[in-house]
Each structure stands twice: as C-alpha cells, then as structure tokens.
Amino acid sequence: MxxxxxxxxxxxxxxxxxxxxxxxxxxxxxxxxxxxxxxxxxxxxxxxxxxxxxxxxxxxxxxxxxxxxxxxxxxxxxxxxxxxxxxxxxxxxxxxxxxxxxxxxxxxxxxxxxxxxxxxxxxxxxxxxxxxxxxxxxxxxxxxxxxxxxxxxxxxVPQIFHLEERLMDYMSLLMYREMLNRGLTPFRMRLLEAIWTGHQTRNELAEMLNEPREKIWNEKHRLLTQLGMQARLRNILYGTRFCLFLQKTPxxxxxxxxxxxxxxxxxxxxxxxxxxxxxxx
Known part of the structure; x- marks a missing residue:
C-alpha cells in the first residue's frame, strides 16, 4: 500500500x-x-x-x-x-x-x-x-x-478475540513466525526457551540441553545475530516473547x-x- x-x-x-x-x-x-x-x-x-x-x-x-x-x-x-x-x-x-x-x-x-x-x-x-x-x-x-x-x-491481527489470553496466544504465534522467517533453527529455539525458564549461564544451558559449553556459546551468538539483538538478558527476556504480566493497558x-x-x-x-x-x- x-x-x-x-x-x-x-x-x-x-x-x-x-x-x-x-x-x-x-x-x-x-x-x-x-x-x-x-x-x-x-x-x-x-x-x-x-x-x-x-x-x-x-x-x-x-x-x-x-x-x-x-x-x-x-x-x-x-x-x-x-x-x-x-x-x-x-x-x-x-x-x-x-x-x-x-x-x-x-x-x-x-x-x-x-x-x-x-x-x-x-x-x-x-x-x-x-x-x-x-x-x-x-x-x-x-x-x-x-x-x-x-x-x-x-x-x-484479526478482530476475533474476546479474551486476552487468546490474543496473547496469537501474538506468540506471530513471534514464532517471525523467528522462523529469520532462519532460527530448532536448537536455537530450544536454547531461547531455556533462557526464558531462567537458565542463563553457559553451564546451566549446557546441562539442560545436554550440549558442550562451546556449542552453547556459538549458538547463542548466532541466535542474537539472527534476531539483531544485543547480548543483554533484558533484551532476550522481553524482546523475544510477549508477556501478559507486562501489559499496562487493560x-x-x-x-x-x-x-x-x-x-x-x-x-x-x-x-x-x-x-x-x-x-x-
């Protein structure tokens, strides 16, 4: 347009x-x-x-x-x-x-x-x-x-949602689609989900994902590069997902x-x- x-x-x-x-x-x-x-x-x-x-x-x-x-x-x-x-x-x-x-x-x-x-x-x-x-x-x-x-x-975003939870689910789908369009691999998606759950250090991520620390380091760097983000926890936690508890408008x-x-x-x-x-x- x-x-x-x-x-x-x-x-x-x-x-x-x-x-x-x-x-x-x-x-x-x-x-x-x-x-x-x-x-x-x-x-x-x-x-x-x-x-x-x-x-x-x-x-x-x-x-x-x-x-x-x-x-x-x-x-x-x-x-x-x-x-x-x-x-x-x-x-x-x-x-x-x-x-x-x-x-x-x-x-x-x-x-x-x-x-x-x-x-x-x-x-x-x-x-x-x-x-x-x-x-x-x-x-x-x-x-x-x-x-x-x-x-x-x-x-x-279609005007079909009557509950806030359904709208948030749809926004999460849009975020998932955006990540796929940026070429994120399934492993990097798992890595991102692990960070969301509170596993932040390389040792914690390596243990949870059962992968070497070196691979975790390299994959995290590539993940941030694909998303165009800085290596800051705040950016990752709030920049890669939508949170209901953050919403300030009812x-x-x-x-x-x-x-x-x-x-x-x-x-x-x-x-x-x-x-x-x-x-x-």
Whole structure:
C-alpha cells in the first residue's frame, strides 16, 4: 500500500497518550513548539483515547509507550489506526516492539534520545532567545507533525478475540513466525526457551540441553545475530516473547470500544446539529 498524505489543517489537533506523565507533558510542549497553532490533547486511559479520536476524526495520534506493554491498546484501536496518522515515541525498541508496530500497519517510531535533543534545544532558546533562533529540528517527529502520513500497511491481527489470553496466544504465534522467517533453527529455539525458564549461564544451558559449553556459546551468538539483538538478558527476556504480566493497558472487548465510539458520535452530533436552533428541515 502506498503512503497516504493527510492534508495538515491550519489549526490541527494532536492527541497524546502515554503511561509516563512527565514524558507526555514534555512531548506536549515539543508538539506546541513545532506547531503553535495546533490543539494538543492528552489521554491517560484507553476509553478516553477512543472517545477523543472519534470526536476528532482529523487528529494525529502520538503514543508515548513501549509497544510490547500495550498490546491491548493497539488491538482496541484497530479502527482508529486506519484513519489517524499515528506515531510511537519509546525509550526502547526491542524485536517484540518492532513486531507489534509492523503487525499494526508499520507504525513509525522515534526513540527518546531524539526527543531529548528537541527538549534541550527548546530549553536553550528559552534561556537565551537572542542566541538561539527558533528552527525546529529536522527529524521523524517534525516531519510527522508537518506532513502526517497514514500507516503504510494493514493490521495482521484479526478482530476475533474476546479474551486476552487468546490474543496473547496469537501474538506468540506471530513471534514464532517471525523467528522462523529469520532462519532460527530448532536448537536455537530450544536454547531461547531455556533462557526464558531462567537458565542463563553457559553451564546451566549446557546441562539442560545436554550440549558442550562451546556449542552453547556459538549458538547463542548466532541466535542474537539472527534476531539483531544485543547480548543483554533484558533484551532476550522481553524482546523475544510477549508477556501478559507486562501489559499496562487493560483488555477492552470489541463491543465496549464500539459503544464508546457510538457515544462519541452521538455527543458530537448533539453539539453540531445539522440545522440551526429554531429552524426545521
């Protein structure tokens, strides 16, 4: 699918959702610095976010979060992600995060490091306006705010799940498929599963898998190379699987998301009736 350019209105609307309020607040300031004429709204829960996006059909959506910790949010927002240009701001980007972004239409992402540079430059201008000319940094966020683009793909996750466990099982299947596409051998899959269960040292892995320590070392190195990951336990534990206990957004049944959208549409129609008060069709 080709990228769809969305005409940026003179006074647009940007909706920010995040699980860390200081970062959300800083991101809001950056957005207003890049586009002072826009209206910036924030949401702290999924119900509010669905409501706001329905009321603002032209709004841009910024998600300040780790995608792997908000699978249920992406699932509930499938309809909104089709029509609203969306971007993720995150402090980490593991394999699991990249898989979620690609599974929901190749959503673009920017790391906190770039956001920190924008915040620092903004603070320097405030301290010494005469020495620092206002010129927004050229990066993925400023490009997104000035020329928003809808996600280039479609969701790979069907809207058929009514239980969070079933959705998590499906996401695990997507991860397994991704690993097969990257050429992981059955032994390396077993090695990965052993690490998940808490066997971390070469001696522990060699004993569990009944293989020499040298083979464990070589296979682990090749495993990390195939997955494009650093040799850090955190990356392996949270970057190669999806965990229910990590989820920060509660699961929202599809019917509930639909009822929130309907409530928002009804409220908007009441605020902007088709005919002025005192006149009839």
């Amino acid at each position: 080709t990228d769809m350019i969305v005409q940026h209105p003179e006074t647009g609307c940007v909706i920010i959702f995040g699980d860390c309020w200081p970062v959300v607040s800083a991101l809001e300031n950056v957005v207003l610095d890049v586009n002072p004429d826009c209206t910036c709204k924030t949401a702290s829960d999924l119900s509010t976010l669905v409501y706001q996006l329905t009321c603002e059909p032209q709004a841009l959506l910024l998600l300040s979060l780790r995608p792997r910790e908000h699978i249920f949010l992406f699932y509930a927002l499938k309809e909104e992600l089709i029509y609203h240009p969306t971007m993720v701001i995150s402090d980490e980007l593991f394999l699991s995060d990249r898989l979620i972004l690609s599974s929901w239409g190749n959503i673009p992402c920017m790391l906190h490091q770039e956001l920190e540079i924008m915040i620092t430059n903004q603070q320097l201008r405030e301290l010494s306006p005469s020495n620092f000319q206002h010129c927004p940094e050229k990066n993925i966020l400023t490009d997104f705010l000035v020329t928003p683009v809808l996600s280039s793909g479609l969701s790979e 699961f929202m049944p599809l019917y509930k998301a639909g009822s929130i959208r309907e409530k928002a549409r009804t409220s908007k129609q009441e605020e902007t009736p088709d005919f002025p008060a005192g006149k009839s069709a």
